[in-house]
Amino acid sequence: MPNLPDHLLRRFTSETRIAFFTGAGISAESGIPTFRDKDGYWSKYDPMRLASVQGFRADPELVWNWYLYRREKILSVKPNPGHISITKFQKLFPDSCVITQNVDGLHEQAGNQNIYELHGNIFITRCLECSQEMDVPIIFNPVTEGIPRCECGGLARPGVVWFGESLPMQTLSDAMTLVQQVDVLFTIGSSTAVYPAAQIPFDARNNGAVVIEINPDQTPFTSHADLAMQAPAGVAMPQLFEELYAALA
Ligand code: OAD
Numbered sequence: 001m002p003n004l005p006d007h008l009l010r011r012f013t014s015e016t017r018i019a020f021f022t023g024a025g026i027s028a029e030s031g032i033p034t035f036r037d038k039d040g041y042w043s044k045y046d047p048m049r050l051a052s053v054q055g056f057r058a059d060p061e062l063v064w065n066w067y068l069y070r071r072e073k074i075l076s077v078k079p080n081p082g083h084i085s086i087t088k089f090q091k092l093f094p095d096s097c098v099i100t101q102n103v104d105g106l107h108e109q110a111g112n113q114n115i116y117e118l119h120g121n122i123f124i125t126r127c128l129e130c131s132q133e134m135d136v137p138i139i140f141n142p143v144t145e146g147i148p149r150c151e152c153g154g155l156a157r158p159g160v161v162w163f164g165e166s167l168p169m170q171t172l173s174d175a176m177t178l179v180q181q182v183d184v185l186f187t188i189g190s191s192t193a194v195y196p197a198a199q200i201p202f203d204a205r206n207n208g209a210v211v212i213e214i215n216p217d218q219t220p221f222t223s224h225a226d227l228a229m230q231a232p233a234g235v236a237m238p239q240l241f242e243e244l245y246a247a248l249a
Contacts, residue, residue: 004240008227009247011184011210018096019182020086020112021200025189025215027106029080029234032073036191052163056128060155064142067158071122071138079110082188082233085241087111092245099175101190101197103160116175118167118197124159127152133159167196179204188214188233192221201225214240 024034034040041047049055049062056063083106090096090113097114098107103122107115125134127150134156136148148156161167179185185204192198201221205211213225214236222228229236 004243004247005227008210008212009244012093012244012248014093014248015095016093016184017182018089018093019178019185019200019204019209020089020096020098020100021185021187021190021204022098022100022102022107023188023190023192023197024102025191026082026100026233027077027080027102027104028189029082029232030077030106032077032104032106034189034191036193047163051160053128053165056155056157056162060147060157061142064147064158067122067160068139068142074104074106074122075138077106079106080234082237083107083110083112085237087113088241089237089244090114092241092248097175097178099178099200101194116171116178118161118171118175120158120160120168122158122160125156126159127154128157129154172196175200176203179209180207182207182209184210184212186212186214187221187225188237190215190219192219 028034035042050066086098086107087110097116098112099116099118100107101119103117103119105121105123123138125136126132127134130150130152132150134148134150136156150156179200180203182204185201187201192201201211202224205224210226213219213222213228214231214233216230216232
């Protein structure tokens with residue numbers, strides 16, 4: 001699919017500063033469901049029951065079972081050509097970062113560098129009350145073993161950001177600063193529906209960066225993109241990389 005038009009190709013040199021802004025769609029080809037697609041998690045489950053503090057307090061076992069199921073699923077998959085292309089891009093464009101809404105850790109597993117996880121990481125466990133990170137097994141049985149408790153007595157919870165919670169302040173502020181400085185931002189596999197993260201491609205565009213969207217579907221950002229590639233990330237990203245590699249060689 002890709003074929004970058006000449007006026008965009010000319011914007012790339014080895015010094016080009018790039019941000020890869022990603023959402024659940026980049027992990028779809030690894031076999032991880034997205035949230036808002038037809039078969040996405042939020043078409044089957046109520047986000048307020050599974051991804052909010054109120055939902056957790058009402059039924060911590062139910063919530064943990066869902067996150068443990070997701071942890072097991074993620075442990076059974078591998079990064080796909082979309083993630084792996086970013087590693088290759090980062091060798092060609094060293095001044096680059098990954099700003100992700102994903103909690104699955106697949107960017108890191110693929111060898112991506114400078115990763116900002118805006119919504120936390122599903123493999124981290126922390127205390128519901130004091131937020132302290134807890135060193136407990138990644139997989140446990142909440143029914144037979146009970147939910148681990150922190151030294152302060154609080155229940156363990158997954159280290160992800162839930163609805164109604166703030167994003168990790170330092171990570172968000174670092175990411176926002178980088179977005180003001182980049183020359184190019186790729187927005188890959190995000191519905192651009194959840195704020196404040198969804199502001200990122202708009203901010204990059206407003207600051208004069210070239211913004212290229214990779215998503216088989218339209219999003220609220222599509223009409224603002226310099227280029228919208230309606231293709232799966234695992235197809236478009238390797239092709240984009242080959243094109244840029246050839247152009248810069
Ligand atoms: P969504 O599920 O909202 O959007 C996924 C996007 O990926 C959609 O726009 C799809 O069209 C696109 N997509 C699907 N397959 C793709 C593929 N192979 N290649 C490229 N794109 C593809 O996921 P996010 O935008 O990440 O928050 O959602 C944002 C946040 O909402 C998530 O981080 C999560 C959720 O509630 C928390 O858990 C805090």
